[in-house]
Amino acid sequence: MTRFATWAKLGPFVPLVAVLLVGAVLNAQGAFFEWQTHRAVLREVAVGGILACGMTVVIVSGGIDLAVGSLLGFSAVSFAWLTLAHGWPGLFAIPAVLALGALLGALSGALVAWPRLQPFIVTLAMMVFARGLAKELSGGQKISTYVHLPDGRFESVPLPRVFQALDGRVLGDNVSVVTLVFLASALVTWFILERLRIGRYLFAVGDHFEAARLSGVPVRATLLFAYLLSGIFAGLAGICQAAQETHGDPETGMGYELDAIAMVVLGGTSLSGGRGGVHLTVIGALTLGYLQKVLSLNAYSTELRLMLTGVILVLAAVFQRRFGRLDL
């Protein structure tokens, strides 16, 4: 029992360790041992990882949120629209974008919680809706520092400091700011899931809605909260994305919801709800990020990279099922 439990705890690390080992063996003429490489991985997984934090909460509650990629796009556009086109300072623009994300997330949550519509359908609809909203707000164009004025002229505005700050690096140029945003998101999510009452309710609702309801859990408010939180994280990811791209692109974030789901599932959080945790999602995000990096460092073609990623996702899922079952 105890030996098995120990192994089960190590299970989620196995795919990550395997990928790191392969990276170390192939090592691309030593490039794998450069800190730059790791810094890049940590930066590249950040935006997807932030989405995956919200996705973890939703999946633990027994649902799925397909709208996060579109919400990211809408948030990136909103952020650029507020800061670049309307000159809002970051201090106001950031809370405003997070609030918009929360609002759209809450809308999905309300539809899941009260009419008890299926999360897949609700968030699929929100995915389409939010993408439309992003295109409407931006007029289908990227919102960049080259601003289209109402009188038809164009004007170039300087890139606001908030963009540079978010796209920068700190700690002696060693860590990207977005990486820290990702880690902070993971910590907040961990705190919510493990240390707050609502976190316990999220696990209970995801495990079995009916039993949770009969136990006196506020099931509907809990579901609403899960999607609201996911919306906030999508807003945060959108802000980071805009900062990195230095513009708000209405097309950005397409398919990111699938990356986020892959990170959650690769870590070992159960898609059927009620089990898992955000620490697993961090491991899943790193596994996926390092996999991409190792393949690209060693000059595998994009085609081959995609195919290998698919194969490795399946292998990891098989492994999880066989050895890594949490607790059971």
Add this chain to the structure above:
Amino acid sequence: MTATGDAPRLALVDVSKAFGSTRALDGVSLDVHAGEVHVVAGENGAGKSTLIRVIAGALGDFSGELRLDGRAVRFASPAAAVAQGIATIHQELSLVPALSIADNFALAEPGHPFSLRARRASRERAARALHRLALALEPDVVVERLSVAERQLVEIARALAAPVRVLVMDEPTSALAEPDSVRLMTLVERLKQDGIGIVYISHRLDEIFRLADRVSVLRDGRRVFTRAARELTRDELVSAMVGRAASSAKVAQKAPFGAVRLRARSLTAAPPQALGPLAFELRAGETLGVAGVEGSGASTLLHALFGDARGVHAELELDGAAYAPDGARTAFARGVALLASDRRDSVLSALSVLHNATLSSLRAWSPAGLLRDGDERRAVAPESTRIKLKSPSLDAPAGALSGGNQQKTALLRCLLARPRLLLLDDPTRGIDVAARADVHDLLREVARGGTSILFRSTDLGELMALSDRVLVLARGRYVATIAPSELDEARLLSLMMGGTA
């Protein structure tokens, strides 16, 4: 439709079956002839379901012999039994709700999974079978639009679409209201005339005496007797099932109870789970048992008091104040806890024992929304020892525990919410004898502490052991309230089954 010689259609000879140390069937012999209804009666756990599984081919490894028209047979699977003309109607219906009646018929027909579906043929077969049973239903109707009674009848029609020699029916009227039961019994009488041998499991006295040619009583896995129905009296049947002649009350009146905890007036629930009107009172520290078989409304009563049933109208008072629960949350807030009968609705299997135990009282462990793991643990650990909850650790997922320990976990969850009124729906269903005794001890202790308990049970022993008074319901209607001095198993059983005392 003639059997070979005088051999019975179906005979069980000296059939035994043990599950672990429990002898579910112990040397049981019985038979059913063509055109005969043989009723098998017995309390819960008497061995009826094991008997059905033996006949239906769902249990391969029993000792003894099964003879069909005089030939010894042994079925490798339920499908083999069906192929030999043995149709079984289980209590749980097996129709697929999303498909039409005709498609459900097609499902039951043998055939290659990729063969072209002969829609018209199965439609006609369904129409013929429905017509044969005089059911005015169109084969194209989707099953989920049928009432429970209609589904039951369609299920029978489907079973009879193939040639049938023996029909086994397991409490087919348990979910049916009066008019539908009558319709079903009329149907059984017609099938009997067609020369089918019918094994009919029932709890209900009226039904037994209307339908049966012969009656066998099972108790603790043994056959008590087989008698011709017309030579049998109700009292004889009931005392054979209970195991002693009219044992009388043994529960002494406890110390006087406290003030009135719950007062219910004109409590009614709308169909399909019709209930009432009921009026009763429950005092602090008192335990009221609700006796009633499946479909009696007893379970609806508990859910109504928890604010979790539809179409309920009632005037309720809890400790003198109006009480109008609209869901589990308001019920818990007022100190009313419910333990659901289905363990899937009372235990969160992926959550740990600790997290299950504190779920209903989580506000107390998380002031300002912050969980205090240490407090939870310190509170639950001694309680779990006290109720003899056996678990590898408090962090083990509840789903990994045995049924009895899962039930204790759910009960602990209810108790940590410090209920004034505890509603228990069949609290020891499907758990072993030792766990059952632990649960009984615990409930007595809880009642001594002043908590009022209202529980439903289908088990006479349990009703006798725990109740201060027993409320008897049958088909949603009030039958009787039995005071402790009048508690008597035989009378109780006959009331539960809708007979007269």
